[in-house]
Amino acid sequence: MTKRHCTVVSDFTIGAFAGYLSNDAGEPKVEASAAAYGDVRATLLDVARARGARPDIAVVWTRPEAVISAYARLISGEPVAREALLGDVADYADALLQFAQHAALTVVPAWVSPPAVTRGMYGGRAGGAADALREMNMELSVRLRERPSVVVLDPSGWLLAAGRRAFATKAWYLGKIPFGDEAFKEAVRDVKAAIIAASGRSRKLLLLDADDTLWGGLVGEEGWQQLRLGGHDPIGEAYLDVQRRLLNLAARGILIGIVSRNDETAVMEALAKHPEMLLRRDAIAGWRINWSDKAKNVADLTSALNIGLDAVVFVDNSPAERDRVRTALPDVLVPEWPSDPLEFPAALDDLRCFDAAALTEEDRGRTQHAGAERQRDERRLMAISYEDWLRELAVRIDARPLDAADAPRAAQLLNKTNQMNLTTRRLTEAQLMEWAASPRRQCWTFRVSDRFGDYGLCGLAGFEAEGDSAVLADFLLSCRALGRGVEQGMLETVLREAQRSGARRVVAHYRQSARNGPCLEFLRSSSASNSGDGTFSFKLARRNGPR
Amino acid sequence: MNSVVDALLAAVVDVNEQLPEGRRLVATTDAILCGDDSVLDSLGFLNFMLAAERRLEDAGFPVNLTALPNPGDPSGPLRSIATLAQYVNEAAVRP
Numbered sequence: 001m002t003k004r005h006c007t008v009v010s011d012f013t014i015g016a017f018a019g020y021l022s023n024d025a026g027e028p029k030v031e032a033s034a035a036a037y038g039d040v041r042a043t044l045l046d047v048a049r050a051r052g053a054r055p056d057i058a059v060v061w062t063r064p065e066a067v068i069s070a071y072a073r074l075i076s077g078e079p080v081a082r083e084a085l086l087g088d089v090a091d092y093a094d095a096l097l098q099f100a101q102h103a104a105l106t107v108v109p110a111w112v113s114p115p116a117v118t119r120g121m122y123g124g125r126a127g128g129a130a131d132a133l134r135e136m137n138m139e140l141s142v143r144l145r146e147r148p149s150v151v152v153l154d155p156s157g158w159l160l161a162a163g164r165r166a167f168a169t170k171a172w173y174l175g176k177i178p179f180g181d182e183a184f185k186e187a188v189r190d191v192k193a194a195i196i197a198a199s200g201r202s203r204k205l206l207l208l209d210a211d212d213t214l215w216g217g218l219v220g221e222e223g224w225q226q227l228r229l230g231g232h233d234p235i236g237e238a239y240l241d242v243q244r245r246l247l248n249l250a251a252r253g254i255l256i257g258i259v260s261r262n263d264e265t266a267v268m269e270a271l272a273k274h275p276e277m278l279l280r281r282d283a284i285a286g287w288r289i290n291w292s293d294k295a296k297n298v299a300d301l302t303s304a305l306n307i308g309l310d311a312v313v314f315v316d317n318s319p320a321e322r323d324r325v326r327t328a329l330p331d332v333l334v335p336e337w338p339s340d341p342l343e344f345p346a347a348l349d350d351l352r353c354f355d356a357a358a359l360t361e362e363d364r365g366r367t368q369h370a371g372a373e374r375q376r377d378e379r380r381l382m383a384i385s386y387e388d389w390l391r392e393l394a395v396r397i398d399a400r401p402l403d404a405a406d407a408p409r410a411a412q413l414l415n416k417t418n419q420m421n422l423t424t425r426r427l428t429e430a431q432l433m434e435w436a437a438s439p440r441r442q443c444w445t446f447r448v449s450d451r452f453g454d455y456g457l458c459g460l461a462g463f464e465a466e467g468d469s470a471v472l473a474d475f476l477l478s479c480r481a482l483g484r485g486v487e488q489g490m491l492e493t494v495l496r497e498a499q500r501s502g503a504r505r506v507v508a509h510y511r512q513s514a515r516n517g518p519c520l521e522f523l524r525s526s527s528a529s530n531s532g533d534g535t536f537s538f539k540l541a542r543r544n545g546p547r
Numbered sequence: 548m549n550s551v552v553d554a555l556l557a558a559v560v561d562v563n564e565q566l567p568e569g570r571r572l573v574a575t576t577d578a579i580l581c582g583d584d585s586v587l588d589s590l591g592f593l594n595f596m597l598a599a600e601r602r603l604e605d606a607g608f609p610v611n612l613t614a615l616p617n618p619g620d621p622s623g624p625l626r627s628i629a630t631l632a633q634y635v636n637e638a639a640v641r642p
Contacts, residue, residue: 013590015565015590016565016594019564019565019566019567020564020565022567023564023565023566023567165601168597170597170613171593171597174593174597174613175590175593175594181561181565181598185564
């Protein structure tokens, strides 16, 4: 993956943060440079004006007293009206929104002040610094929300991680560095998670071992009655908290699966019968519970769920199993796992790879969809032929022009879809909406449902007028709906709409990636003429539709 | 002696995490910290001093390096890891 360019704008010396961000070995790689510190509003204008050097990412990290003059007066002891504070925040938010047009992603850490400024009873009262800071941060968040490419991050976790060295008094006086190094390092982790989330590349499947990972004890040996889960037992409570967190992840669209060397019947019985079990069978997208190699099971289940290995996280209490999966499947994220179960919930909390820029309806229904998919597969095995099965499914496709409400999901699809994807072009939500706004372009979304359930928005197609041709910029379909005739339906829509717009042909330039072979196969099997160099052309009749 | 050197070498690692390739200190006692021969600029040197103070404090050798009269003097105790280790050890036994 190529390095992303990041400009860091601040009123204080922020070279350490830029350095940590540049040197961090995790994906995505970032080349960060700190703009000269000082007057932030002037710097924002300078960076925005520097055409040709637009950053992919901007981090704008300020101290509240440096950019909100009313707050500076307030902490100097001057009485300041709430309206004056919020008015200053509104002005600053406007400057940020203007600036944010020039970067694909702008990250803004919320404001903090050292405890000496905000603590005590007075600080929390109306007119106190802590109270003012809360209101200012709320106002800033609300105002910045209007632009999806701007993300406000909460720095309280960074300061907590840095402990008593969160605020660096000495470094401030000597070098205008307000925060300790640990705070900067933690900030890097959240900023990277935000970059991944904004590009729609967050992980979406969490596979876990069962014994001593989801609960304490060996279910096959001891029976579900003896498991440590809940009860008046610190270990049991910790496992229950693990399960609570898993349900929370599932509600955010992360699929939860079990991969365990175990007796499947015993595990299923535990899920069904243990009175304190929170993670019941319907919350689990799939499982491979047998005595086979775990890496094989991880690959097999991931494939069955139509998910790429680079979207998978595998958690196991056994270092040997972790090593096996890590070595065999390098794309799978296998975090180190503590040996003490009391630390398991915190270890789960520490995983930032599930952060998402937005929560869509499709995310919420993902586990349910996986269950419906199992039912479809069962029917498929029973059906006489593939065609009969397709007929039985009764697939419905609803095509609509892309609008703002669907933009988060559309951007997610654009960035995650690999197989049925013509160009694997990756854009942020803001970039996609900007692209689609041109009158020469059309961007269509496709919702799909069948008799087993709703797949949600799972297709996207965009084309651009070039002379008398409509050139496909994007044609992609989530693998969850692949092979059900949906891609043909999408293509028919594209051809019809291109014809309506006056085009005489639709041209698709296939750009090969590591995984988009299915798209090439689809184009080859279509009615398009194939130039042999990856260009496919559909002739459009004036009245009679595609030929 | 070893724990002081260890703390200072840990500070070198700390500060290198912030620095671009080519401007990092070599984690040995010969590493030059200030003067024309050093790879550190003024901010890098300040960050090293702060990291060294933290590491030394954690190791039980609290010192105030930034309070030295001219910390960036290439003939002073902050010339190299070796001279700094000697200074800290002497300060530790001073009554």
